[in-house]
Amino acid sequence: MFKVWKPGFLTTIQDLGRTGFQKDGFIVSGAIDPFSLRIANILVGNSEQEAGLEITLQGPTLSVEEDTVIAITGGDLTPMIQNNPLPMWRPIFVPKGSLIEWGGCKTGCRAYLSVAGGLSVPKVLGSKSTYLRAGIGGFEGRGIKKGDTLFIEEKPEHPLLSVFDKDYADFSTVSWQASPPYDFANKKTKTVRVLPGVHYSQFTNESLDAFFQESFQVHTQSDRMGYRLHGPLLERRQKDEILSEAVTLGTVQVPADGNPVILLADRQTTGGYPRIAQVISVDISVVAQTKPGEQLHFKAVTWGEAESLYVDRQIDVHSIKSSTYEKLRQV
Amino acid sequence: MNDSPLQGNSFQIFPVSETAAMVQFYNESREQTHVKVRTLSLVLDQSPFVGMIEYVPGFTSLTVYYDPFMLRKNKDKDISTFEMVKELLEDKMKQGETLSLPVNKLVRIPVVYGGEYGPDLKEVADYNHLTENDVIQKHSDVTYLVYMIGFAPGFPYLGGMDQDIAAPRKQTPRTSVPAGSVGIAGSQTGVYSLTTPGGWQIIGRTSKPLFQLKEENPSLLQMGDYVQFYPISAEEYESGKGDFVDV
Known part of the structure; x- marks a missing residue:
């Protein structure tokens, strides 16, 4: 207690x-x-x-x-x-x-x-x-x-x-x-690896270039629901309505003002904003440990890399588990 | 992605993340698409695949969440987990072809329109050159279809609103809209299930809770249900507050 x-x-x-x-x-x-x-x-x-x-x-x-x-x-x-x-x-x-x-x-x-x-x-x-x-x-x-x-x-x-x-x-x-x-080190800019989002190809080339080349600052109005980012404004070429559909952990969506938001644990189940990118599972923790005011930089990875990283992380956690249990048994 | 006979004309399956895949339906009316989304949901309810975590229906899509680690166990490593899930979902789509959907239920929701419960009723009426009573009648005359649940617990996305009462969102969203508020935003209507900030035009309020914390039936409405609103008085509203148990 x-x-x-x-x-x-x-x-x-x-x-x-x-x-x-x-x-x-x-x-x-x-x-x-x-x-x-x-x-x-x-x-x-x-x-x-x-x-x-x-x-x-x-x-x-x-x-x-x-x-x-x-x-x-x-x-x-x-x-x-x-x-x-x-x-x-x-x-x-x-x-x-x-x-x-x-x-x-x-x-x-x-x-x-x-x-x-x-x-x-x-x-x-x-x-x-x-x-x-x-x-x-x-x-x-x-x-x-x-x-x-x-x-x-x-x-x-x-x-x-x-x-x-x-x-x-x-x-x-x-x-x-x-x-x-x-890695928990307080780097000046943290690298967050992403996959292309569902609407990736609908963004302008300038926006896609800026998304990967420039860095984004985590806004103070960031919380468990999502991290609001400030940096280059991102623009979608087509303006047609997106019907509400599932959004997920790490989805990077771009509301009309052009400032991206990374969706986190308390995200809504569904949304209708265009989604430029998807943070890979293992880097959600990197985002979650970034303080408002700090910088993030996005880096593209392949689907195969994202999956291998996911599986490797599960294996890492399992090995921490078995060595911990081994130590506790020796007690 | 063109190797399936079912592909191209009706649906496509693509990855959303390394732990989620989306089935997107095309080329049909929204109602026909909705039946497909419901059918696939039912198949996944009845026979989820190993490693599947859950699924979330959208207007014209369905997203399935899965654990790649579970799927990879004892599996051929030459194929990605997305390819495995894609094959599984194609099978589920085939299973769905012979499935008949249960009959949709109709849920009637009491609403006290206008006054302190519906502060924007006049604005919606004025915008459409109607009287407040016209708006109430048009809003409660129709049977709505629940396309999906999302945004908040039990929050229904409804189709079928009379376009004569459509109205743009508030210029400045309210910082707090009470749970049960019935609103209009553009061509949609809906019910706020939680007290949240929001920009919808609020025309009334219901005392009927849209969700409960029971695992069997947490949402009053399910995708595919029909909804009718009916007007009640403020007194009936006050006495009608309570939990929904079953429908």
Whole structure:
């Protein structure tokens, strides 16, 4: 159990999303950087699909109300206990009575905190993810607030609980860590790989050239629904109406004003704007960890490359899982 | 992409991402196309393929989401997962040729028109040189077809509105439109299922929720259903609020 003393900028409960109900108009939601959440879950022995906290830019102050094991992945928002930095990408034993606080945003912009057993909130349409606009799922359909109590699912004792020195004042951890499956370094401009969008060939040649040659700045009005970009204005040659059809994670659509938007976890199920490009699955996390104000640069890849990258990433996650379980068995 | 006998004249299948493929239907009336979208949806409901996650119907298309990792397991690696999915979907299209669709259901939706519930009713009437009562009558006289659900939980894209009551969107969108608001945007009408910002002309409001958090039946309306609106009083609206359980 955790108690919330400060909520942070935006802290929501997310799992890997509410799939199966898009045809009924329910958006997928879920972790905007799914790979970081999956690894946080693996590190504490959870199913990859379990719900954790998605922490945006400024983290929440949480008091730990029972001995438990957590893992923090994603962007480095400087998690700490008693001013001692908490290591990321590792399981950490945190004793009852400790207080988890966060400094500033060092790399990325979203951290994931998983707890052994998972957070206990009711599943709504098969998922614990928070759908903010509809007030559905997660913790009462909203971000956490001061005074909330977050319960942990009942679970058999975690192997790490028995070995850590529980008298240790702050926390204890292991000597190994998972390596992030993608690059978190704060580069000046991040490269995002894309496939041609459904309406790619309907854009002017000038727009297509500019799309790949120039970079785009992430606008401050970017959120879990989509990242608004500012850069060269993009123009579609034909102006005929596009009938509403499915849009997906990473779709780059271009509304009438010519500024592209990358659709993310809280995107609508369907849309009618022209779509110039499609961010490949493995680079969704790169977008999700880009702060407003930072720059993105698009790079074209082939369908074959995108598929290989997808499959390789799944294999990477599986190998992190098997080596973590191997380590935990040795405990 | 020209190797299928079914291709060219009626549909095309192309990749949307490395985890999604779209079936786009062509060359038929919107109603005929809609029947094809419904048929393929029904086939996928009855016999989803291994690795399929879900599908989303559009006006003239259907998009299928899948997990390439699942599809690749124990499969010949010379062929891309999109090619696998394309073949599977072509099979599903063939299965659909012998399928008969269930009869569409009719859902009647009570609406309190005008006043505080429909602040733009007068604007829509004035724009079309009609009285407010004309707009109400024309809006509630027709039977609408639900082409698809999208945008928000249970939000129906309806076809069949009388073009005499068409009206452009508001110049400045409202920052908050209450759930249940019935609106007109251009030649379309619809019902806001959530309280959201929006630019539609709001002519009324219904107390009937468009969605519920039940896995069997989360959306009041399904693609292919028919909808009729009927006018009620503000008092009936206030007393009629409640959850939809079944239809």
